[in-house]
Amino acid sequence: MRDRKHIVTIFSLIVFVIIIGVIARLILKPDSFGEHGQYRWNAVSELQKQEIVNQNISTCAKCHDDIYQLHEKDAHFSVPCVDCHGAGNLHVLFHEGGDSAKQITKEQAALPKEYKLEGCLFCHKKLKARPSDFPQINQEDHYKFLNVPDLKTKCIECHSPHQPVFMLTAVREARIHPIVYRCTECHDKKPEQSFKEVAGHPAIFECNDCHPKIVKSFNERPHHKYIECRTCHLYHKENETTGRIYKNGNARFCLLCHEKKPFKDENYPPKIEWPSHVGNSNIITKSDEKICLNCHADRIHDMDVKIRANPHSSDWVSTHKNFAKVQLTVCQGCHTSNDCSSCHSKTKPVSHNQNWRKQHPSFGAKNQSTCEMCHKKDACMNCHKLSMPHPKGFEDNHKEVATQKGKAVCMNCHKEEFCKQCH
Amino acid sequence: MDTLSNYIFPNEFHITWTVMIVLYPYITGMVAGAFIVSSFYHVFNMEKLKTVARFALVSSLAFLLFATVPLLNHLGRPERAFYIMMTPNFSSAMSGFGFIYSFYMIIVVLEIWLSYRVEIIDKYNKSNGIVKFIYLVVLLGNANDNENTRRFDKRLVIALASFGIPVACILHGYVGFLFGSIKANPWWSTPLMFIIFIFSAIVSGLAVLIFLYQFVHWMRKRSIDQDCLDLMAKWLWGFMIIAVTLELMEVLSISYENTERWAILRQLIDGKLKLSYVYLQIGLFSIVPFIMLTITSLSKMKNTKVKNLTIWIASVMLLLQVLFMRWNVVIGGQLVSKSMRGFTEYFPGLWDKEGLIVSFLIILVPFVLLYLFDKVFPFFGEKSH
Amino acid sequence: MEKIERRQFIKLGLFSTAGILVGSFFAFAKTEKDIEVNSYEDLLKFDWGYIVDTTRCIGCGSCVRACKVENEVPEGYFRTWVERFEITKDETVYVDSPKGAIEGFNRDNAQTAEIVKAFFVPKLCNHCYDAPCIQVCPVGASYRSPDKVVLVDKEHCVGCGYCVQACPYGVRYINEEKGVADKCTLCYHRIQKGLAPACVNSCPRNARIYGNLKDPNSEINKVLHQRRYGLLKPDLGTNPKCFYIGLDKEVK
Known part of the structure; x- marks a missing residue:
């Protein structure tokens, strides 16, 4: 036994060291370790204490409601403030006041107001990888097209970052537009609270809500029985609440229904031969895409267009002679040869018979312009x-x-x- | 599919595990290898290995003491290192490290203490004053030495050695498992990794013993125990064949399976690792020592000087082979982007915290330690001539 | 008599040792202030999920910039980034993410060949149900919070980097300044207060959606029921919780 003593000693030493280790583990183990799994539970709350840096758009709206209202209703509605103006935590702290504000200088609190050109191009530079329906430009081409020689010109010279769409020229056809739904499609019952602020409600409207005059005039014209607003104003859904509306007045679009084709019904809707309808198609210039509306705009609805109800210019009486010499077929699209002879025959018009003296007042009241083709106004x-x-x-x-x-x-x-x- | 773009994830520009993590398995490999050699003597009674048995054991300890140094140097928070034993997460392969390492340390220290007990008592009896006290502390206050104690000690050493072999395999095999179990890395993720690491550990352990044994004896101009050296060289030859075959089998099976990962690994082997893997690890440092050891093991060379020199050079080359193997595994695996589309770059700086100079020092220190130990307890007997 | 004294002595010794141990336990135990925090039971009601709509992403990099300032992400590392994939007519795939797209994308990557298909893919931590990073953390510093967010305990992490190796998505990195692993927290401090994560908050195209997967009426569940989505590297069995709408096979 005595001879094994050293072995017993060293093993007791090892056991002692292990016991010390176990005790040390108990003491030094972090407090909350293993409370809810193999980790330090306090770490969760430590992380929650981290400071919030990027501000939410609703925080900005508390003070800058005017801009927020503009911003919410335009194409940049989904672009949060932080993207252009920076995180803004110091700005908010500074203007909230209090103890924490004292350590912040005015310079630190200031936010970049104007965003750099590159800032806009982060999103709007033309790249193959960008979704093709997303507005994007090749800066050089864009400036060349607009005759802007200085490539450092800022985007905000033309585009308001808060209202990018309404700043645009009339050339642009597509614009962001609220989706067209009815209240009842979402709300079975009456909505609990009325949306005083438009921005608070997802933009859902009917055409009539914003465009009553046009809808009213549309309902008085022949087309309303057969088509609806969305037939021409094609709608591209962008997400659950918005999309793009296209003002579709292109001739090719009208012809989808109104061109004569062997496979189509002959009578309904009214058909024309194209392009013989307008005679020589050379007379259609490239800029004249909405040629149908030149004559037929009044068949659709009131339009704020330069398109005339009467296609003929004011000096038509004197100029139509030269036109007819070359483009007689165009005239024949609307007029029969009787129409010419009504003025140009040496004999009186057929209508001007013995009874004409009695009949002409009622005719003249209705068709004054017809009289004026031969007779002078007075x-x-x-x-x-x-x-x-x-x-x-x-x-x-x-x-x-x-x-x-x-x-x-x-x-x-x-x-x-x-x-x-x-x- | 074309990986022309050479894309890597933006977080992958700096690799996480540097040359320090190359050194760690290298050093533990030598620990495990040396320990297994000493166990051959104790457990399997290979009397020929008696000359190196204790030397192997002590060098095992010397390397073991410094195995953690590269790890601690690499840790972002080395002061928290003990969390690995305080709050281990046992779903992690790495969490066992502290326990396996400590357990192994206890076995090695105990074995050394028991096998050197007689010498220490001898020194204790001869010395005076403070030195005597130190020896007494080391002896745990018990200087009892007789036939009985020696018998008990020997039995215990055998028990510890036989117990130590599986622990050594675990210590090093688990390092291989650490890499082999990372499914995210195509170059690491293979169950073979665990076995490859064990065999390359034995190769490096044998090689370092041959290297040191011959080196020390040449320096001291002493005669070499030829039987012992021949046996070690034969063992080295055998184990290196297994190790290299396994390393090649691993690549072969990946290429034969020809799954998605081979597309990128082929480029890795043919590109970034061409020099260190194809030319150095496989070409120069595997095939050449294999030929050399084949000759020394199979042919009856009369000229022992040439033979020993060949063995020595082969052992040096195999030490480098294992080092390159560690490099190619640890660094090579990290060069492959997890995007499977490209490779990152890495070369350690000279003076960095985890650079080449520091690595060199870390490798060197165990040898210095061995030298000091040799001053107190000469491994190969007192200078007799 | 002698025996009893001896027994008493042993008893006394045992009790005093125990007393010292217990006393030292209380003496060394760290006391931490209780912070107002959602309780464990409250957190169990949540399971935060994330959707990336790759069809809507325009690659502006707002999310990367917002994340950087929100979480003080060190230079050169990213908790979220945007990748660009360009596939040309000859089937070559170009992938890039210059500086993680923190400055957006300047020009098309494939200049010589005609690009036939191209798209952006934002990447971030997938907060996997079976996260390999949590599995491999040796000290329990990577953990899954009760509301199923994969987080790193910066006060406990030893910085071994094993989790960085284990993550198949490359979303982890070692924060060299702090010496610990770091990753996307899904802006844990924000979502606990009902705010969207910084990246979701900053996305101008609503390409990023987050929400509670345990709530059947949450927006994220509505979208998941409507759209077709894919997962990144599903074959690795990590069970990721970040759903990618419109995922291409080239995205890994």
Whole structure:
């Protein structure tokens, strides 16, 4: 036994060291380790204490509501403030005041107001990898097209970053637009609270809500029975709440329905031959894509366009001769040869028969412009000595006219009994 | 699929495990290898190895003491190193490190203490004053030495040695497992890694013993125990064949499976690792020593000087082979981007915290330690001539 | 008599040792202040998930910039980044992510060949259900919070870098200044207060969506029920929780 003593000693030493180790582990092990798994539970709360740096758009809106309102309603609605203006934590702390604000200088609190050119190009530089429907430019081409010689010109010279779409020229057809739904599609019952601020509600409207005049005029015209707004104003959904609307007035679009084709119904909707409808198609210039609207705009709805209801210019009487010499077929698209002969035949028009003297007042009242094709505007004055037909309110002041110009003027058309009906 | 773009993830520009992690398995490899050699003598009674048995054991300890140094130098927070034993997460292969390492340390120290006990008692009896006290502390206050104690000690040493072999395999095999179990890395992820590491550990352990044994004897102009050296050289030859075959089998099976990862690994072997893997690890440092050891093992060379020199050069080359193997595994695996599309760059700086000079020092220190130990307890007997 | 004294002596020794041990335990034990925090039971109601809509990403890099300032991500490392894939007519795949796209993308990467398909893919931590990084952390510094976010305990991490090796997505890095592993926390401090993570907050195209997967009416579940999505490296069995809409096979 005595001879094994050293072995017993060294093994007890080892056991002692192990015990010391176990005790040391108990003491030095971090407090919350193993409380909810093999990790330090306090680490979770330590992480939660980390400071928030990037500010939310709602924080910015508390003070800058005016800009927020603009921003929310335009194409950049989904671009948060931090993307251009920086994280903004110091800015908020500084302007909130309090103890923490004292350590922040004004310079630190200032946010970049104007964003650099490169800032815009982070998103809008033309790259193959960008989704093709995302607006993007090749800066050189863009500036060349706009005749901007200085390549360092900032984007914000033309585009307001908060309202990028409405700053754009009329050339641009596509614009961001709220999706077209009805309230009832989402709300079974009445909404619990009314949305006083438009921005608070996902942008969901009907056309009529914003464009009542146009919708009203559309409903009075023939097209409304067969098509709806979205037929022409094609809609590209961008996400759950917004999309792009295209003002589609292109001739090719109209022709989808109105061109004569062997496979189409002959009568409905009204068909035309194309391009013989307008004669020589050379007369359509490239910029004249909306050629149909030149004549037919009034068939659709009120339009704020330079398009004329009457296609002919004001000096048409004097110029139509030269046009007809070359493009007679164009004229024939609307007019029959009778129309020419109505003015240009040496004989009187067929309508001007024996009874014409009696009939012409009712015809003239309705088709004044037809008369004016041959007769001058004041032709009525020759006989009637008055502008015909009687202007509005004539009933009230006919006594003065009769005394001034003599009763005989009236007697040209009216008989004595006519006066007696009232007097 | 074309990987022309050479894309790597932006976090991969700096590799995480530097040359320090190359050194760690290199050093533990020598620990495990040397220990196994000493166990051959104790457990399997290979009397021929008696000359190097204790030397192997002590060098095992010397390397073991410094195995953690590169790790600590690499850790971002070395002061927290003991968390690995305080709060181990046993789902991690690495969490066992502290326990296996300590357990192994206890076995090695105990074995050395028991096998040197007689010498220490001898020194204790001869010395005076403070030195005597130090020896007494080392002896744990018990200087009892007789036939009985020696018998008990020998039995215990055999028990410890036989117990130590599996622990040594685990200590080093688990380092291989550390790499082999990383599914994210195509170059590491193979179950063979664990076995390759064990065999290359034995190769490096044998090689370092041959290297040191011959080196010391040449320096001291002493005669070499030829039987012992021949046996070690034969063992080295055998184990290097297994190790290199396994290393090649690993690449062969990956290439034969021809899965997605081979596309990138082929480029790795043919590009970044062409020099260190194909030319050096396989070409120069595997095939050449294999030929040399084949000759010394199979032919009856009369000229022992030439033979010993050949063995010595082969052992040096195999030491380098294992070092390159560690480099190619640890660094090579990290060069491959996890995007499977490109490679990152790495070469250690000279004076960095984890650079070449520091690595060299870390490798050198165990040898210095061995030298000092030899001053107190000469490994190969007192200078007799 | 002698025996009893001896026994008492042993008893006394045992008790006093125990007393010293218990006393020292309390003496050394660190006391930490309790912080107001969502309780464990509260957190269990959440399972944070993430969607990346690759079809909507425009590669502006706002998320990378926002993440950098929010989390003080060191220079040269990224918790989130944006990759660009360009596939040319001859089937060559070009991939790049210059500086993680922190300054966006300047020009097309493939200049010589005609690009037929190209897209951006934002990357971030997948917060896997079976995260290999948590599995391999030797000290339990990488952990899954009760609301299923994969986090790093910076006060406990030893900085061994094993998790960086284990992550198949390359989202982890060693924060050299602090010497610890670092990664996306899903802006844990923000989501706990009901705010969106910095990257989600900064995305101008709503290409990033986050939400509670345990709530059947959350936006993230609605989107997941409507859209087709893919996962990154699903074959590795990490069970990632970051869902990619419109994922291409070239994305790994």
